[in-house]
Amino acid sequence: MNDPRVLKVRPTADTYAWTFGGSAPIARIAPGTVLDLFTEDCFAGRVTSEKTLVSEVCTFPFLNPQTGPFYVDGAEPGDTLAVHFVSIEPARDWAASTTVPLFGALTSTHATASLQPPLPETVWIWQLDRERRTCLFTGRDSPIRAELPMDPMHGTVGVAPANLEVRSALVPDAHGGNLDTPEMRTGATCYLGVNVAGGLVSLGDGHARQGEGETCGVAVECAMNTVVVVELLKGVATPWPRLESDTHLISTGSARPLEDAFRIAQLDLVQWLVRDYGFSAMDAYQFLSQAVESPLANVCDTNYTAVAKVRKDWLPAPVAPVHGGLHDHLREFAATLR
Amino acid sequence: MNDPRVLKVRPTADTYAWTFGGSAPIARIAPGTVLDLFTEDCFAGRVTSEKTLVSEVCTFPFLNPQTGPFYVDGAEPGDTLAVHFVSIEPARDWAASTTVPLFGALTSTHATASLQPPLPETVWIWQLDRERRTCLFTGRDSPIRAELPMDPMHGTVGVAPANLEVRSALVPDAHGGNLDTPEMRTGATCYLGVNVAGGLVSLGDGHARQGEGETCGVAVECAMNTVVVVELLKGVATPWPRLESDTHLISTGSARPLEDAFRIAQLDLVQWLVRDYGFSAMDAYQFLSQAVESPLANVCDTNYTAVAKVRKDWLPAPVAPVHGGLHDHLREFAATLR
Amino acid sequence: MNDPRVLKVRPTADTYAWTFGGSAPIARIAPGTVLDLFTEDCFAGRVTSEKTLVSEVCTFPFLNPQTGPFYVDGAEPGDTLAVHFVSIEPARDWAASTTVPLFGALTSTHATASLQPPLPETVWIWQLDRERRTCLFTGRDSPIRAELPMDPMHGTVGVAPANLEVRSALVPDAHGGNLDTPEMRTGATCYLGVNVAGGLVSLGDGHARQGEGETCGVAVECAMNTVVVVELLKGVATPWPRLESDTHLISTGSARPLEDAFRIAQLDLVQWLVRDYGFSAMDAYQFLSQAVESPLANVCDTNYTAVAKVRKDWLPAPVAPVHGGLHDHLREFAATLR
């Protein structure tokens, strides 16, 4: 891509960010900038075979490197940044997954503490066929090979948090961060509320694919070549991360216990219908109770993340186009970049 | 349907069951029996307009009437009953939904107790177009009409519980009951572990459609004409309710907090792959972490219910056909009933 | 005790109840009756040495035998039964505790499901010195002996539940049951709301002592000789079990997650101050936020149980004596029984 509208960023080992907030911007960009980015995998590229255990090759807190942050000119608290995913392409023909001791949904953890010993630490290397768009699973102690469709996504996209805080890149919350939802795929637009001047948006944690809930805590982790467009919505507040695809409005909530993540996402989607589609709160509550899809994002991270989504073509006409039709404009613009 | 293999049951007001366990069987059936059933809606048919409030027309514990239970000859603890849904058809051209004071996900409840007053009690009547297979929403205090696809299902299917217990028909747990998952639709087979002689299976709580999570606590509630085949799997234990569709293996878990429901369902699906597909536990954990779909069922009932499902065509060949290919046989048999 | 006001009950192996609800009463008593009871320990007396493992000597659902139930003349739904503990005396000079596979707070369980193997199943026999009122701990794999004060209590006291349900004696909920709170000791009065005619009260699960939260899931389990007075409060509803001691008003809540148990107990105590002490709800909320003691009861059972208690001598004068001064009357009456 040699488009003058495009800023190409290839980070070096010492230019990754490990937090949201607290990291100096690596570039200042105008709204509308196209970013052509490389993102390293969540292991900082250190897990390269079945023998490279996270506990041996990785060092806390140097996990989940972020490409960025980017300071967006004019972004101020109360505004919203829109990150539109033009393309997300695996940068290698393999990806790694693993169990991590005392991390994941089907094990005790540092918080769900027990006296039981941790599960074994095992690495799986997945082969990616980028032509055929597949991910090949090979069992470690069972003779199983199985191919799954490739469905690249970013586990982590976020801005600097509110309240003077700096959060590890492993945390999902109101600022985005490690949401780990498969909805963050090519063609989607992610809306993030701005908490500090410039927003300070960054992204990373590419997954060649991921199940809903990210049960073992780790996806098919892969370095990515990713193109996004970053836009700015002045005067629009977004309390919790939202996404928009060609087909769906998508709210997220991140909290523990998991029902609170569910409540946040569902209430946010109710409020979205109230704001943009003319529903009363009670009517939106009823309508969504029958129409919503509620796939889980992650049930393993510091906060759990739930998704609430509704098909746009099931909704009445909006009072006014959502965000002035921004998602559609970005889709059209993205098409010009190819 | 005048097939001799078919037992037709049209309950009267005094023959419904209100519990799982503790109700005398209304019929004794052989394995393989086809049941042609009428089920009343969860309000026992008493909510008929926007003016009939649950708090005024319904009386605890006479909610969620069950058609049954049926004593299945030869069913003993340690066996599994299979309930295959041949058809689920709304019995009326309207359905009712409502908010119920201190019940639902976006309100405090008797358990998530607060000092706030309850939300207003509001009834919505949905118009069902059984030809066009649609459900029409009409706003109560906003001028909105919107049509959703009809997708009929049963919220409640279960057997008598273990441990000498009798549970309200409003409760989902290991015995099934009020799971409230949209997966319980025509074409699916539900597997339930038998806890007492005869199993004592019953069903009810038809929904013309339901969102994932049943956010407000109430679906598009509708009386149903439903046909099921009940089969018996001797010597097969099923600790938590499972479903099988033409496309998916589906596990459920019911518990609070919601992450425990998630854990139960995910672990059960891991164990399913271990039992029938030759995965080691760790390989199944890894594979499903990347392949699983995790839509929520309900986040409002006494226990919350989570679903874990995986596409069959993503799996390797099973070690032996699941349950001897029972689901496929039932599908073929069901086709002969039409 | 040969007092004519006293009904002495020594159950045999086949007369224990294993549920609340669903068990026929073993006696009909008038309000004010003194019951002189033997209760077996939660293992039905089968764990007698370090070699008798629960998983080998006990059979589900035959755990936690209850002495009763008793049908109290005149008790109807909407009334309250008061159970005053005159004395709770260990019936043996030893008691047993144990870990149970996949049960307890510091292990994964059937609900908080994991892929980890369970903790070892280990039995500890505690020596009780009934003269010196001590319980002697002897380590199993560390050379430790330590004496703790004896503080006898009943883990389980309850009535038949509402909504046609029958619950295992292992369950704590609104009907009481397996609350496992050390507050249930000699000198306390327990108030239980009546759900069915006669109330059907029973008790069991004596503990020579128990820590708050019953961390490993099992206390110092001991058969007991226990004397209680059962009284009836007509027209007084008690939604959740309450206790009264000479010094405290005590509310309980049982639910999952644990914060819901906390919320129920705290709200109940707010409502107690509103009903009997003339507080507004908001004033009671504020006052209790500064005055309440919140020790945990159990964090291991089917529901977790939290306690909210407040010192009576910190309260203003009640609007009218609580329950007409019943607790004080029962204390005086109990003194005449010795």
Added chain:
Amino acid sequence: MNDPRVLKVRPTADTYAWTFGGSAPIARIAPGTVLDLFTEDCFAGRVTSEKTLVSEVCTFPFLNPQTGPFYVDGAEPGDTLAVHFVSIEPARDWAASTTVPLFGALTSTHATASLQPPLPETVWIWQLDRERRTCLFTGRDSPIRAELPMDPMHGTVGVAPANLEVRSALVPDAHGGNLDTPEMRTGATCYLGVNVAGGLVSLGDGHARQGEGETCGVAVECAMNTVVVVELLKGVATPWPRLESDTHLISTGSARPLEDAFRIAQLDLVQWLVRDYGFSAMDAYQFLSQAVESPLANVCDTNYTAVAKVRKDWLPAPVAPVHGGLHDHLREFAATLR
């Protein structure tokens, strides 16, 4: 106090810290330094009457001002700071409490999200009698006055967190922070694991008294004159905040849901007995299950905090004095300061 060993700090409005981590130290101190501190109340002193509502007079994130942080010479990750409370004295003869919209245990919140309107925002001013050591409650809409014992404590004591994070002073976690436990009173020693060079310890959030669980989310909030001694334990790790009093060993855990906070605290106390008292893990699990006290600290903050404590005089002799007898030494040293 004019002792040369004492550093007196009286912050000005612009020298408070609002976070743990991310704030420059206000002084560098040697281990063993006595700090004579003024701490402002959690409202930064702005709530002064029943008419000064938090929502009107306070501005996020400028809540819960911390006095500090202090850089302790020689403190490095892996060490432990000990903060011994010599005295905590209310600096005024009144204190304020309040409800805060969508904050507290008996209301929906931003995380436990609902569609219900928030509770009213009400301020209570408590009169403190520093001679008689009492706090006088006056009802806002009920004619109630009631006196509670004064029991001054600090809600917030902590160090800079691990993993490059900066956390709001309102957050309790492994770094300490807003634990809100009444155990943090005069005579106690608090142990905090060091995460960054110098530790960066600060404290604030004085309470004239507080109930267990801090139900409404706000205690009897009061500026304090507080004297602490800060010591350094080289080479001793403390994963979660611990306290030691003359009578008890005390562990804390902070997490959601509340059972995870419970699990963390109980496991930490098990590990304390293993490290210092020669228990095996299983023996400590059994012993503490019968001996532990489990009062709640807060069930309202970003994380909930549970306490697990055990009487020292119930324990066998330690293998070696805990922390070389540091708590006893600090008690003796504190006596010389009066």
